[in-house]
Amino acid sequence: MSGHQRERNPSAALFERERELAVAExxxxxxxxxxxxxxxxxxxxxxxxxxxxxxKTALLAEVRRIAGECGGCTVLFARGSESAETVPFHVVRQLLQPALAAMSTSARQELLGGWFDIAGPALGxxxxxxxxxxxxxxRDGLDWxxxxxxxxxxxLVVAxxxxxxxxxxxxxxxxxxxxxxxxxxxLVVLAYRPGELPEHTPAFQELVTGxxxxxxxxRALTPEAVAGLVRAALGPDADDPFCREVWAVTGGNxxxxxxxxxKAQDRALKPVEESAALLRDLGAAARGSGLVNRLERLGSSVIRFAWAAAVLGTEIQPGLAANLAGMTPAEAGESADRLREARILVGSERLEFVHPLIATAVYKAIPAATRTAMHGQAAxxxxxxxxxxxxxxxxxxxxxxxxxxxxxxxxxxAAREHLAVGAPDAARRCLERALREPPPEEDRAMLxxxxxxxxxxxxxxxTVNHLRAALALPDLSDDLRVDATYRLSQAYAHNNQLREAAEVVAAQAAATPPGPGLMRLQAxxxxxxxxQVEEEDAHGRSRRIAELARHLKGRDNAERALLALRGFDGMIRGENALEVIEAVDRALVDGRLAEGLGWTNTEWGFEVPSIIGITYAYTDRLDEAGKLFDEGVRAFEISGWSGAHLAFAHDFRGLVYRRRGQLTEAEASLRKGLQLAHRLGPGLPIQWDGTCMLIDTLIARGRVEDAQxxxxxNSFYPPYSPAIVLPDAACLAGRLLxxxxxxxxAVAELESAGHRLQERGRNNTLWAPWALDLAAAIADEEPERARALAGQxxxxxxxxxxDTAIGEALRRSAPLAEPAEGLAKLEKAVEHLRRxxxxxxxxxxxxxxxxxLKRAGRREEAAARLRAxxxxxxxxxxxxxxATARAEGADCGIEEAPPTG
Incomplete structure (x- = not known):
C-alpha cells in the first residue's frame, strides 16, 4: 500500500474518533x-x-458514506479554499452546479421558476x-x-x-x-478551523458559536491512539518508545x-527505540520549511510546477499550471507525477494538494516578487x-x-460582473484595488x-465617501455629475442624513445649467x-414647488417627478384633494408610470412612484394606489430586489389594505415588510415606516398590547425618525399611549407633535390626527379647548x-358636542364614510x-346601525x-352579525 493510500485510509484518519463518528451517524x-x-x-x-x-475531512467523508448507505439520500459537497476566498459564490457553485449540470436548461428553469434570472447568474x-x-x-433565490x-x-445533506x-x-x-x-x-454539516473564522462575515461566527x-x-490523538496507528502500519512489534516519539513529534495530529x-516506512526505519531519534528530522520534512526543503530536492522544474499549482490554488488545470510554469505538457506531466509520488498533489484531470497545510507551505515558500509576477501571469x-x-x-x-x-x-x-451576479462587496474590492494601481487621472473620477x-x-x-471624492474631481461629464449627485443624495437619505441630502443637491443645482439635469436635482x-420632520422654511419650500409645478405639463420625467412631489406635499399639508390628485395624475402617462420612472429604475429611484401611491392612498384613490404598489412588489420580486425596496413595497401594500379596512391582510403584509427590513440592520427608515403602520393597524384591530x-x-421611542413616516410617528406614539x-x-406627546406640525403647515387629519386625539385626551379636563381642537x-x-377625512373629523368631534349636535354629526359622518x-x-x-342612537332612546334605529x-x-x-358592537347591541336584540355576502 502506497503512502498516499495510507493517508487517505479512513481507518487511519479516524483513529480515536468514536464519539465524533457516533454523532455523524x-x-x-x-x-x-x-x-x-x-x-x-x-x-x-x-x-x-x-x-x-x-x-475533519475524514469525518465529512464518513458523513457522505453513511448518507450513501441510507439509500435515497442526496449529498451536495463543497470545499472552501484559501486561494479562492475572494471569488464570489465559489462554494455555492461547487455545491449546486453538479446537481444542476445533470439537468436540461428547461429543467433548471422549471426548478428555479421566477428565480432563474435572479440566482442563475450567481450559480453560473x-x-x-x-x-x-x-x-x-x-440569497432568496438560492434559498428557493x-x-x-x-x-x-x-x-438532503449539504457538506x-x-x-x-x-x-x-x-x-x-x-x-x-x-x-x-x-x-x-x-442536514448541513460544516467543518472549519475555529481559530481562522473569517472576519468578513461576523454572522457566520455567531452561527457556529451559537x-x-x-x-x-x-482534539489531538492520545499516545495510545498514535501507537495504534504506528503498529497498524509498521507492525505489531513497534516498541513503546518509538510510538511515544511519533506522538511527541506530531503532537497527536x-x-x-x-x-x-x-516516511518512516519509506525509509525502512525499524520501529524501535534506536530509530526514535530520527523521527524529529523526518517530521520536520512533512511541514513548513522541512516540506519546502523536501520539495527542493525534487528539482527546479518540479518546484516551478508546484509553485504554479499553489498560485492557481483550487481545481488546478494541469495545462494551465504548465503554461504558468513555462513548461511543455510532457514536462508538466512528469512534474505532476513526481509531486503525486511525494504525496504533495493528487488527481489527474484536476489537481489538488493532498492537504491545505501543504498548499499553504508551498505558496508561502514562493519568493514574494515571483509570487506577485505569477499572479499577474495567472490572471x-x-x-x-x-x-x-x-x-x-x-x-x-x-x-x-x-x-x-x-x-x-x-x-x-470584473467589478461589473460581480455586481451583475449580486456580489457588490467583491466589486468594491476590485474597484478599490484598481484605485491603487492607480488609474489614469482622467479615469479616476469615473472609477x-x-x-x-x-x-x-x-x-x-x-457610497457617500466615494461619490464625494468623485465629485471633487474635474473629470466627470455634466450628466454623470448630476447622476453622482443624485445618488449621493440617496445615500445620505438612506443613512438618515436628510439635511445633507438636500444640501448636496442644492449646491450642485446652483452650478447646473437649465434643463432636465437641473430639474432632476431640484426634484x-x-x-x-x-x-424632513424638522424641516426649516417648510412654507417657503411648499410655495416654491407649487409655483414651479403650476405650469408643468408632465412632458418629461423631470416634470413628472416635480408634479408627484407637488401632489405629495399638498396631501401632507391637507390642501384641496382635487388639486392634489390633479397634480399627481399629471405625473402619470395614461394612468401608468412613465418609462424611466418605474420602481426599479436607478435614475430616479423608487421614491417617485412611492409618493404617488402614498398620495393616492390618503386621497381615497385606493384602487390606483393598490395597483401601483402591487406593481412595485412584482417589479422588485422579478428583479430580485429583496432588501429595503421590497420591504417598502410590502409596507405600502399594507397601507392600502389598512386604508381599505382589510386589517388582517394589512397586518400580514406589514409583518412581512418588517421581516424583510430586519435583515438589513437596525434603525433604518424602512423599519420606522413598517413599525408605524403595523402599530396603527393593530390599534385599529383593538390589539393594543400587541401594538405595544x-x-x-422595534425601539419605537424618541427620538423618532428624522424622515416623515406613515402615519406620523409622534402622533401615533400619543395615540398608543x-x-x-x-x-x-399622551397629552404631552400630542401637544409636542401638534406644535411641530402646525409650525410647518402639515394639516392632514388622516396622516397626523393629533388634534382629534388630543381633544379626546383632554375632553374631561378642558372641554372648551377640546371642542376648539376638534373644530380646527x-x-x-x-x-x-x-369623504374619509370629513367623515372621520365629524365622527371624532361628535362626542365633544351637545347630544343633539353630536348625533347630527354622527349621522353626517356615516353618510360621508358610506361613500x-x-x-x-x-x-x-x-x-x-x-x-x-341607543343613548337617545332610538333603539330600533340603533339596532340597525349596530348590526351593520x-x-x-x-x-x-x-x-x-x-366586541364593542356586541356589547352595545346586547340589549338591542343583536346576538350576532347578519350573514354577509
Whole structure:
C-alpha cells in the first residue's frame, strides 16, 4: 500500500474518533428517519471544528458514506479554499452546479421558476439580466433552490469542508439560510478551523458559536491512539518508545502522524527505540520549511510546477499550471507525477494538494516578487482559458500596483460582473484595488463613481465617501455629475442624513445649467427637504414647488417627478384633494408610470412612484394606489430586489389594505415588510415606516398590547425618525399611549407633535390626527379647548375635502358636542364614510352612531346601525370593534352579525 493510500485510509484518519463518528451517524440516520428514536426525520446543523490535520475531512467523508448507505439520500459537497476566498459564490457553485449540470436548461428553469434570472447568474448557469443584482434577492433565490432540492431529493445533506475559507457571498447565504434548516428535510454539516473564522462575515461566527447547532470539537490523538496507528502500519512489534516519539513529534495530529509513519516506512526505519531519534528530522520534512526543503530536492522544474499549482490554488488545470510554469505538457506531466509520488498533489484531470497545510507551505515558500509576477501571469492565462474575469480578478488582487491601465480595465470589468451576479462587496474590492494601481487621472473620477454606485445597496456611508471624492474631481461629464449627485443624495437619505441630502443637491443645482439635469436635482432637493420632520422654511419650500409645478405639463420625467412631489406635499399639508390628485395624475402617462420612472429604475429611484401611491392612498384613490404598489412588489420580486425596496413595497401594500379596512391582510403584509427590513440592520427608515403602520393597524384591530410589543421590539421611542413616516410617528406614539390609558403622557406627546406640525403647515387629519386625539385626551379636563381642537381638525378636513377625512373629523368631534349636535354629526359622518373606500372607518362610524342612537332612546334605529357595524367590523378583522358592537347591541336584540355576502 502506497503512502498516499495510507493517508487517505479512513481507518487511519479516524483513529480515536468514536464519539465524533457516533454523532455523524446519529445525525445522518436521524435525517433519514433511521435513528430508531421514533421522533421522525431530524434536520439541522452539525459542526466539526478543529485545527488543521485533526481529521475533519475524514469525518465529512464518513458523513457522505453513511448518507450513501441510507439509500435515497442526496449529498451536495463543497470545499472552501484559501486561494479562492475572494471569488464570489465559489462554494455555492461547487455545491449546486453538479446537481444542476445533470439537468436540461428547461429543467433548471422549471426548478428555479421566477428565480432563474435572479440566482442563475450567481450559480453560473445563466447570463446576468441587468447591471446590478440585489444581493438579498440572490440569497432568496438560492434559498428557493435549496428548498426545492431538499423536497425533491428528500432527504438532503449539504457538506462543506474548510468552511472558514468560504467566500463571503456563500457564507452570507449559508448563514441567512441556516434559520430555516429545521423546516426542511436537510442536514448541513460544516467543518472549519475555529481559530481562522473569517472576519468578513461576523454572522457566520455567531452561527457556529451559537446554541442552534450540534457542535463537535476534534482534539489531538492520545499516545495510545498514535501507537495504534504506528503498529497498524509498521507492525505489531513497534516498541513503546518509538510510538511515544511519533506522538511527541506530531503532537497527536492525525495527519502529521500518518505522514510521519509513511516516511518512516519509506525509509525502512525499524520501529524501535534506536530509530526514535530520527523521527524529529523526518517530521520536520512533512511541514513548513522541512516540506519546502523536501520539495527542493525534487528539482527546479518540479518546484516551478508546484509553485504554479499553489498560485492557481483550487481545481488546478494541469495545462494551465504548465503554461504558468513555462513548461511543455510532457514536462508538466512528469512534474505532476513526481509531486503525486511525494504525496504533495493528487488527481489527474484536476489537481489538488493532498492537504491545505501543504498548499499553504508551498505558496508561502514562493519568493514574494515571483509570487506577485505569477499572479499577474495567472490572471491573463485564466482569462485566455475562458475562466472569466472573476477568476482573473482573484489573481490581480494579489499583484502589486504598477500604473497599468490594462489592469485597471480588467478589474473594472470584473467589478461589473460581480455586481451583475449580486456580489457588490467583491466589486468594491476590485474597484478599490484598481484605485491603487492607480488609474489614469482622467479615469479616476469615473472609477470613484463606479465605486460609489457599487456600494449603494449595501453601504450608504461607503457610497457617500466615494461619490464625494468623485465629485471633487474635474473629470466627470455634466450628466454623470448630476447622476453622482443624485445618488449621493440617496445615500445620505438612506443613512438618515436628510439635511445633507438636500444640501448636496442644492449646491450642485446652483452650478447646473437649465434643463432636465437641473430639474432632476431640484426634484431631489424638494423631496429630501419635504420629508424632513424638522424641516426649516417648510412654507417657503411648499410655495416654491407649487409655483414651479403650476405650469408643468408632465412632458418629461423631470416634470413628472416635480408634479408627484407637488401632489405629495399638498396631501401632507391637507390642501384641496382635487388639486392634489390633479397634480399627481399629471405625473402619470395614461394612468401608468412613465418609462424611466418605474420602481426599479436607478435614475430616479423608487421614491417617485412611492409618493404617488402614498398620495393616492390618503386621497381615497385606493384602487390606483393598490395597483401601483402591487406593481412595485412584482417589479422588485422579478428583479430580485429583496432588501429595503421590497420591504417598502410590502409596507405600502399594507397601507392600502389598512386604508381599505382589510386589517388582517394589512397586518400580514406589514409583518412581512418588517421581516424583510430586519435583515438589513437596525434603525433604518424602512423599519420606522413598517413599525408605524403595523402599530396603527393593530390599534385599529383593538390589539393594543400587541401594538405595544411591536413598539418595544422595534425601539419605537424618541427620538423618532428624522424622515416623515406613515402615519406620523409622534402622533401615533400619543395615540398608543392614549389607548393604553396613559393620558398624561399622551397629552404631552400630542401637544409636542401638534406644535411641530402646525409650525410647518402639515394639516392632514388622516396622516397626523393629533388634534382629534388630543381633544379626546383632554375632553374631561378642558372641554372648551377640546371642542376648539376638534373644530380646527374639522375645518382642515373640510379643506382637504375627501369623504374619509370629513367623515372621520365629524365622527371624532361628535362626542365633544351637545347630544343633539353630536348625533347630527354622527349621522353626517356615516353618510360621508358610506361613500368612502375606507371600510374600517365606516364600521366605526356605524357603531358610534348606533351607540349614540341607543343613548337617545332610538333603539330600533340603533339596532340597525349596530348590526351593520358589527357585520362590517367582522369583515375588517377589527376584533376590538366587534366586541364593542356586541356589547352595545346586547340589549338591542343583536346576538350576532347578519350573514354577509
Amino acid at each position: 446519529q445525525s445522518v440516520r436521524g435525517l433519514c428517519g433511521q435513528s430508531g428514536s421514533g421522533d421522525g426525520k431530524q434536520s439541522g446543523l452539525l459542526l466539526f471544528s478543529g485545527e488543521a490535520g485533526l481529521g 448557469i445563466a447570463p446576468p439580466v441587468g447591471p446590478q443584482a440585489d444581493p438579498q434577492g440572490v 433552490l435549496i428548498t426545492q432540492l431538499s423536497l425533491q431529493h428528500n432527504p 462543506i469542508d474548510d468552511a472558514h475559507w468560504s467566500d463571503p457571498e456563500s457564507l452570507a447565504w449559508l448563514t441567512s439560510f441556516a434559520v430555516r434548516l429545521r423546516e426542511l428535510p436537510l 446554541r442552534a447547532a450540534r457542535a463537535v470539537e476534534l 492525525p495527519y502529521e502522524a500518518v505522514e510521519l509513519i509513511a 491573463w492565462l485564466s482569462e485566455d482559458a475562458g475562466l472569466g474575469v472573476a477568476v482573473a480578478a482573484r489573481h490581480l488582487l494579489e499583484v502589486h500596483p504598477d500604473d497599468d491601465p490594462l489592469v485597471v480595465n480588467q478589474l473594472r470589468a 470613484l463613481y463606479e465605486l460609489g454606485c457599487a456600494a449603494l445597496l449595501t453601504s450608504p456611508q461607503t 431631489a432637493r424638494y423631496l429630501w427637504k419635504g420629508i 410589543v411591536v413598539a418595544e421590539e 392614549l389607548a393604553r390609558g396613559k393620558v398624561k403622557e 381638525a374639522l375645518r382642515h378636513a373640510l379643506r382637504f375635502g375627501t 368612502s373606500p375606507c371600510r374600517f372607518e365606516y364600521a366605526v362610524a356605524l357603531v358610534d352612531h348606533g351607540t349614540a 357595524g358589527l357585520a362590517l367590523a367582522e369583515r375588517c378583522g377589527a376584533d376590538g370593534l366587534v
